[in-house]
Amino acid sequence: MQNKPFYLKIALPVPLPILFDYLPPNNYLEPELPLPGIRVKVPFGPRELIGVLVEVGEQVNTGQEKLKHALEFIDQTHCLTEELLHLCQWASQYYRHPLGEVISSALPKRYRKGDIVQLDEDSAWVLSTEAKGLPSDALKRSKKQQLLFQYLLKNDCASKDDCRRLEISSATLKAMKTKGLIENSHSSQPPKDNLVATILAEKPKPLNAEQAEVLEKISYHQFQCSLLEGVTGSGKTEVYMQAIARALGAGRQALVLIPEIGLTPQTLKRFHQRFQVAIAELHSRVSELERAKNWLKAKEGLARIIIGTRLAALAPTQNLGIIIIDEEHDASFKQQDGFRYSARDLSIYRASQAKIPIILGSATPALESLHNAFAGKFQHLELTRRAGKANMPTMQAVDIRNTKLSAGLSPGALEAIRSTIDAGRQALIFLNRRGYAPLLYCHACGWNARCPSCEMNFTLHQNPKLLCCHHCDTRRPAPTQCPACNHGQLSYSGTGTEQTWESMTTLFPHVPIFRIDRDTTKNKHDLGKVLEEINRGEACILVGTQMLAKGHHLESLDLVVITNTDQGLMSPDFKSIERMGQLITQVAGRAGRGEQRGRVLLQSYQPEHPGLQTLITQGYHQFAIRLLEKRKQAHLPPYSYAALLRAESKRQQNAIELLQLAKRVLNSGHRKNIKILGPLPAFIEKVNNRYRYQLQLTSLNRSNLHHGLKDIQEVFSRNALSKRTKWSLDVDPIEY
DNA sequence: AGCACGCCGACT
């Protein structure tokens, strides 16, 4: 028995920036103190909650009379590893978010509910005695059955992962089981050593000189952050995989983060084909149970590669050896609500703590990353050549001033599309606008269709004929006459994907036209199917939004037309031009991946815009250097630290007043070195009947800003208005 | 965040 009384300091999933003190459970008589990281069930007001033990203390911060006994310890050993608990604590501080909620978002739902998750005995398939006697070509009538049969003749058993890699479906397994050819074996997998032969399922591809040089610069025995800047198609993935292989060879695990959109079956297939180690997937498409199991496999070190989206940045590991962040500039690495963390930045900190290498890869690095590379904080690695015979596409601005556009396309662009089709190749029309037209109005009285809850224009959709608000979910039937003056005809202006698609079918009646946007690819399989169809290589025209911009390999694509290039040049958000450059470069990267040189046309009303010109003539890297120079002059990130305080309320005044309060807090405190901008209305001021305002804070001194944020939170915690008004803090925002 | 408590308006 313990000779001193002790108290449990517990993080609970409530939005309060404190730990709660509890007495140990009544029946707790163990001689040992409980370990931080275990889950605890506790009474909390009128309800019961699952929390995580963060500390065992001898003092309490509250009156003794308030103390309650915890109900029970759920775990025997830690649920959150020490490393992960530390990471959560750091993130809670850095992003000014309550620890309990940070921890809660690190845990899979099953764990949050207090479930005990168990791994089933790793079931593997073996041949039945009967099947062992069959001749080796016995199953030649079924390709997949034959494949597994042959595999099992050579190897004794096939695990789930093996089946997955061989692309054996559950239907095939079921069929073979019914026929009595295979059976389940509960013998656990043979322990694998770390010889390259047992890690790799296929030979690595030969590297070109650049790739080999880059790979040699990764060091494995210390913290090292490398920015791998490689043009699209330069073979970054191959570098990742070979770097991962080295970490695995040293008996360690690898964590791979990929943007939401890039996590396609094809990407996963490449990893499964290359490695014959257990791979745990962690992303929102994995079921809750499976996610909990994969999480546990990662924690136990059973999964050697953990691959997933942003949420995998908080996956537990046993002995992590390397982290890869693919497409590190991608916005999906930043959580945009609740605990607003950057999976990239969190991972960099994680790597530094674990003393391991981390690779940030992108063809279009974020300005912060480039800045860090130039400043020597990151190792800057470059891949400048496309693998194989592919060349970089040529880019060209098309002046559309005083030009008659049809379906948003200039005569020159149409001509280019026609000749691409005539040559039997494919063309992509890129426009970032779903629907038929972004504006429906009355030519007679000037009425226009507006969403009543957002005060933004409705987008006209034609099939089905609806007015849709792209900011909230409001949709309603499109009127056929003017609701204001009863004029019989309504007009529309602007062009969306639906309209472009329609015009293309009229202009090119014998050419297949594919529209690819959120409306046409509702479920995940749709996109895969269309891409498969496209990659058969026949001449066709694609009309698509951002969905098409990233990651997909389009072998026969020669021409890309970007119709509304200027969109990114006019936004008040200083980051929007950076995003525009990234998007254009990424879309352009879709073209000319085959042997044909690709061509990109950028339609613009300001073709002489210096930023656009730099991008076109000198490429993304020079474009980025130019933008960095401008940011430096304006003391904007990455040359200063930024945070955004957002407030929203049905009452406009509440949102504004709360931000004014925050402003007063900063002004009256000793936080002289924080620049305050606002309260300003958000880019879209009203969404869903709620007014949104923001206060933009920047400082040359991070700790100064940090303390300012603390002051604001401190005042808010004692303020009534802050309870009536929804507000949030965003450290290192990516959207303003 | 939840959940209880408490104080006002329009209903069977």
Place this chain on the structure above:
DNA sequence: GTCGGCGTGCTC
């Protein structure tokens, strides 16, 4: 008379 609107306060 009560049902339920949400403003306020508390959670070890």
